[in-house]
Amino acid sequence: MIDYVPIGLQLVAAVVLAGALLGLSTWLGNPRNSRTDLSPYECGVDPIEPAGKRYTVRFYMVAMLFILFDIEAAFLYPWATIFRDLGPRGLFEMAVFIGVLLVGFLYCWRRGALDWD
Amino acid sequence: MDPDIARVLVESAVKIALFFFILLTVVAYMTLVERRVSAWIQDRQGPNRVGPLGLLQPLADGIKFLFKEEVTPPHVYRPVYLLAPMLIFVPALVTFSVIPIGPALELFGQRVRLQIADVDNGVLVILAFASMGVYGIALAGWSSSNKYSLMGALRSSAQLISYELAMGLSIVGVLMAAGSLRLNDIVQHQIEHGWNLIWQLPGFLIFLTAAFAETNRLPFDLPEAETELVAGYHTEYSGMRFSMFYMAEYANMVTASALAVTLYCGGYHVPGLHLLRLPEPAAALVQVLAFGLKVGFFLFLYVWVRWTLPRFRYDQLMNLGWKVLLPVAVLHILWVSFLVLMNWT
Amino acid sequence: MEGPYIAPDPPRFVVDRLNGRFPGSVLDVAEFRGEITVVVAKDALLDVTLFLRDDPETAFDMLTVVTGTHYLDRDYDYEVLYHLYSLPKNHRLRLKVRLREGDTVSSVTPVWPGANWPEREARASSGPSMRPVPAEGEDYLHGETMVVNMGPSHPSTHGVLRLVLTLDGEVVKAVQPHVGYLHRGMEKIAEGMTYNQFVPYTDRLDYLAPLSNNVGFILAVEKLLGITVPARAQVIRVMGCEIARISAHLLWLGTGALDLGAATVFFHTFRERETLYNIIEALTGTRMTTSYTRVGGLARDLPPGWTEQVRAFLGTFPAALDELDALLTRNTIWMKRTQGIGRISARDAIALGLTGPNLRGTGVAYDVRRTEPYSGYETYEFDVPVGATGDAYDRYLVRLEEMRQSVKILDQALRRLPDGPISVDDPKITLPKKERVLTSMEELIEQFMIVTEGIKGPVGEVYHAIEAPKGELGFYIKSEGDKSPYRLQIRSPSFINLQAIETMAVGGLLSDLIAVVASLDPVMGEVDR
Amino acid sequence: MTIHLLLGLVLILFVFAAVRALAPSRALLAGTVLGIGALALLAVNYQALLSPEFWAGLIGFVAILSALMVVIHPNPMVSILFLIVNLFCIALFYLILRAEFLAVLQIIIYAGAIMVLFVFVVMLLNLKAEEGLRLGGGPQRWGALLLAVVFVLLMFHALHDRSDQPYVEPGAFESGFGSARALGGLLFSRYLVAFEAASLLLIAGMVGAVVVAKRKVG
Structure with missing residues (x-):
């Protein structure tokens, strides 16, 4: 556990550094806040409709599939570290696991979940 | 106070301070390198006025960014808008902490590792921090209440997570070979059995591609894609907040290059160095320099590719990630298991 | 052909x-x-x-x-x-x-x-x-789509073009171009000035090819007057047109590549354009607003050493073009981004009035230099490259090849460049020599008349077109016998070509729209006039 | 000692929260003063900083606070951010308990993947703060009340019947207890069936996602 303490320290240091940079520039960067500065950027004209409408569901699919494959990868890491000890048996066990997931992956592919247009 | 803890604290404090100095300097000079190399590629001069050879340009840029007007538009959702640059900058600074830049050596009577944290799950710590980067981008785009920002943020987040998968799977091969998640073990394994680059070329290529995509560099720079989305998720940012996104990008490039070196190119390993029988500090110095050179090569590659290739279209990018890299990464795992079973690596 | x-x-x-x-x-x-x-x-x-x-x-x-x-x-x-x-x-x-x-x-x-x-x-x-009045105004699709302005101030709309996009995710559902941000009322201005006075305005049409615009306008005036200029002037005009074509196509190539992320191509094209601008500067005294033609001839003769300058450019340019070609033509990403993108059939292209490389990309070999040759183009040997499928990649290939053909034409022009006058010898049309004006009463009066009264055209109306880099650039002049046109209409290729954007972009992705705009190559100075 | 330090810090936080709620303009000043106070408190009690109990308590406090914010904050995106903080706290708990591999996985999967989906949902639907505030209908309200009662009873039971034995000292675990190798060893021997069954769970999730999303699109 003590191995992780330096990471925590670095995290704190990074936050302090980032905060200091932002604070310094806010202090020095003297905003004038003219009307044009403050309008939302939309290529030099007023927006036709406000941002913030529903967006395409495709991104949701990506996030969903990402979770599932991320979990798959999470199972692969401990397996990878002891693979040498497990030997061919380990390969078989993982092959079953990945095989099942690949079927799911192919299903997604065939159903067009990975298509964008 | 427990002397053990005190030692760890002092040692890490010194290392962190040193590391931040080095990393921020490298990041600053990468911007200069980028501009000079791009100028060289494009048959022009590049910045050469501030200081000799333009060497003070990054300093001038830094000062400029500090004094730039910080615009906080009224239509943004303030708390999240202000938090987003931090969320992207902080993980970028922390990710490097587990990467060893040289062997352990005797210093002031202590065994000092040239690495901030030598942890058991080093590879995963990097992936964990890398996976945090997506929030900065997503929240920056969302809180800006701007259509270009939102589109850029969604594109970028989806891209990041897609290539995170490919990257995560490509690394598995390295873990299998080394039998450990500790980066030092991985380097040690390569010192003993040869660089992973040799046996795991497909994995390396997937990793490299994913690393380009994870750092939003051409040909995968769609999140910004200035000719399409103006500036993508950071359209509404200015001044230091804007430059933080860029510093994070360059810091991530450095980390990704260092990771590529550590996982595939033997880390700080210099083949045949032991034959020279150098004293330990000298050998360590050579190895640290070798590490720096290898990282430098990858950084140059980043710049080189950026100024050579056009940009992918969004669907092509996603197809590459999901329909090519992902299946190939799985096949690569099979290939490495074969290697390991045959005891070839 | x-x-x-x-x-x-x-x-x-x-x-x-x-x-x-x-x-x-x-x-x-x-x-x-x-x-x-x-x-x-x-x-x-x-x-x-x-x-x-x-x-x-x-x-x-x-x-x-x-x-x-x-x-x-x-x-x-x-x-x-x-x-x-x-x-x-x-x-x-x-x-x-x-x-x-x-x-x-x-x-x-x-x-x-x-x-x-x-x-x-x-x-x-x-x-x-x-x-019936074509639909105009705020007629946007609503629902699960997002309406967003692209332009007038956007990095890849090539000027002040404003496209109102209706997007479903990344898919473009509708495009509504809004033009007119650069309107200067040029055609109206022409009604109040003499023919020669209007030449500088034509510089600002397609400001990437002013030499070519100058020629287009002046040929229409000369058609109205019924005169032909001497051979030397014709050859120089042809060279001006082709230099303009190369320069304009280079800019298109550079910005088009930049739009798709290939920034280096942009700078390489600018290096070549720099040489061209030096050549143009030596010829006309300015780099952009050339105003080089006059009714009945040219503003001035070639400067000494100019032909060598052009010859040197012709020596190095093909290699530079090959390099650009190598960077893009077989580049997988480039091909993926342009092949099958912004496709338009020859039938649709003709119906919309597309001309220039945009039409030739669909396989129609319509080139005014061939169909209605002017300035002696019928005597030059060159090919009219055409595409096959009418996509962005074909338009790219066509323009690339056109630059090579322009080199060929320039080469022939240099070889045949005759000696002789550069203007018609007609005191009612061209200014007399300065020395003569200062020494002879007759020339003094002639000069006075041209400068104060201008050149009077006959009653009538003409339309004359040239093959400008962007397509058919035509000038319609209605003359009531005055020193100014009663009505001048500029048929600018970019304006008409831009109509195709809806056909080309709808149904594609946002990124494809960028490729489409780039491959259409509009210049707003010409669209808005 | 440890518990007093913890309580002191918690008190400071509450004072700050109260000042912020009652007089927002003074919040910055109050925050500075209290921050210095907290640092002084920590300096005096630095020995306590070394005990896992202190950190467990502090993290627990942050975890509870962030969990509360998830529920009460009107903006769904901020709720998600607090949920991420909460998940980080749990990862830190794992770390304290020496389950290091689990701690990192907690961050990668929960904070790094599942919360991304949440963020996407908020971004895609573009929930407004007002919409987030809207209360559910009758059944939802009664259900919430019922669950709250059950939760209070459960907590009461747990606290009332707790044994006075301290929890297992973190140091008591053997070294390498929480490593990937140890976990892998268990996973591929004792819990092999569960591991393989997990793949079926994942494929079910995949098919479900595709079916739901495709129906919406088509």
Whole structure:
């Protein structure tokens, strides 16, 4: 556990550094806040409709599939570290696991979940 | 106070301070390198006025960014808008902490590792921090209440997570070979059995591609894609907040290059160095320099590719990630298991 | 496709056919400088145009431009002119309808969809009303889509083009171009100045090819006056046009590549353009606003050493072009981004009035330099490259090859460059030599008359087109016998070509839209005038 | 000692929260003063900083606070951010308990993947703060009340019947207890069936996602 303490320290240091940079520039960067500065950027004209409408569901699919494959990868890491000890048996066990997931992956592919247009 | 803890604290404090100095300097000079190399590629001069050879340009840029007007538009959702640059900058600074830049050596009577944290799950710590980067981008785009920002943020987040998968799977091969998640073990394994680059070329290529995509560099720079989305998720940012996104990008490039070196190119390993029988500090110095050179090569590659290739279209990018890299990464795992079973690596 | 010069024969037979088919509809016929103008009854317009398009003898498949002219002193208030062109027959015809204030005339968009923008422009600039009015205004799709402005201030709309996009995710559901941010009223300005005075305005049309615009305008004036310039001037004009073409295409290549992320190509094209600008500067004294032509000839002769400068450029440029070619043509990402993107069929392209590389990309070898040669283009040997599928990649290949052909033409021009005068020897048209003005009374008076009175054109109307880098650049001049045109209409290729953006971009992704705009190569100075 | 330090810090936080709620303009000043106070408190009690109990308590406090914010904050995106903080706290708990591999996985999967989906949902639907505030209908309200009662009872039971034995000292675990190798060893021997069954769970999730999303699109 003590191995992780330096990471925590670095995290704190990074936050302090980032905060200091932002604070310094806010202090020095003297905003004038003219009307044009403050309008939302939309290529030099007023927006036709406000941002913030529903967006395409495709991104949701990506996030969903990402979770599932991320979990798959999470199972692969401990397996990878002891693979040498497990030997061919380990390969078989993982092959079953990945095989099942690949079927799911192919299903997604065939159903067009990975298509964008 | 427990002397053990005190030692760890002092040692890490010194290392962190040193590391931040080095990393921020490298990041600053990468911007200069980028501009000079791009100028060289494009048959022009590049910045050469501030200081000799333009060497003070990054300093001038830094000062400029500090004094730039910080615009906080009224239509943004303030708390999240202000938090987003931090969320992207902080993980970028922390990710490097587990990467060893040289062997352990005797210093002031202590065994000092040239690495901030030598942890058991080093590879995963990097992936964990890398996976945090997506929030900065997503929240920056969302809180800006701007259509270009939102589109850029969604594109970028989806891209990041897609290539995170490919990257995560490509690394598995390295873990299998080394039998450990500790980066030092991985380097040690390569010192003993040869660089992973040799046996795991497909994995390396997937990793490299994913690393380009994870750092939003051409040909995968769609999140910004200035000719399409103006500036993508950071359209509404200015001044230091804007430059933080860029510093994070360059810091991530450095980390990704260092990771590529550590996982595939033997880390700080210099083949045949032991034959020279150098004293330990000298050998360590050579190895640290070798590490720096290898990282430098990858950084140059980043710049080189950026100024050579056009940009992918969004669907092509996603197809590459999901329909090519992902299946190939799985096949690569099979290939490495074969290697390991045959005891070839 | 080297061939003999085919002088477009005025299609006089059209009048008989129209009289036979629509008795009483043809109100008037006029012929001037080999151009036929037919005035038809306004109620018969739609039938007449449909017939002219579909009849295999007339086959007017393309509407070049629509002009609206306002009169104050006639028994009608407006004239609406339709300039027609037939690709298969290679002849032109001008149709006119006459309207009183408050009259309306049917829109010809059912016949030629490309009439949409020209008609709207004619209505906006001159007043006559055309029904049915094409949809205009805030007619956006709502629902699960997002409406976003791309432009007027956007990195890849090439100037102040504003596209209102309706997006479903990344998919473009509708594109509505809004133009006019750069409108300067050039055509109106022309009505108040002499012909030579208007030359600098043409610089600002396609400001990437001013030399070519100068030539286009001045040729129309010369057609009106019925004069031909000496051989040396013709050759120099051809060289100017081709230099302009290379320069404009280089800029298109650079910005087009930049739009798709290949920044280096941009800088490499600019290196070559720099050389060209030096050449242009040596020739005209300025780099961009050249104003090089004068009625009856050129502003000045070639400077010493200029031909060597051009020759040196011709020596290095092909290699530089090959390098750019190597960076993109077989680049997988580039091919993926442009092949099959922004595709348009030859049929649609003709119906919309597309010209230039955009039309040739679809496989139609229409090049004004070939069909109606001017300045002696019929004597040069060059190919007209065409594409096959009409996608962005084909347009890219066509323009790339056109630069190579321009090099070829420049090379031939350099070889044949004759000695001799650069202007016609007519004291009513060209200024006398300065020394003579200061020493001789007669020349002094001639100079005085030209400078103060300008050049008076005969009564009549002409349309003359050249092959500008962007396509058919035509000038319609209506002269009432004054020193200024009564009405000047510029048929700018970018304006008409931009109409195709909807056909090309809808259904594609946002990123494809960028490729489409880049491959269409619009220049806003020319679109808005 | 440890518990007093913890309580002191918690008190400071509450004072700050109260000042912020009652007089927002003074919040910055109050925050500075209290921050210095907290640092002083920590300096005096630095020995306590070394005990896992202190950190467990502090993290627990942050975890509870962030969990509360998830529920009460009107903006759904901020709720998600607090949920991420909460998940980080749990990862830190794992770390304290020496389950290091699990701690990192907690961050990668929960904070790094599942919360991304949440963020996407908020971004895609573009929930407004007002919409987030809207209360559910009758059944939802009664259900919430019922669950709250059950939760209170459960907590009461747990606290009332707790044994006085301290929890297992973190140091008591053998070294390498929480490593990937140890976990892998268990996973591929004792819990092999569960591991393989997990793949079926994942494929079910995949098919479900595709079916739901495709129906929406088509």
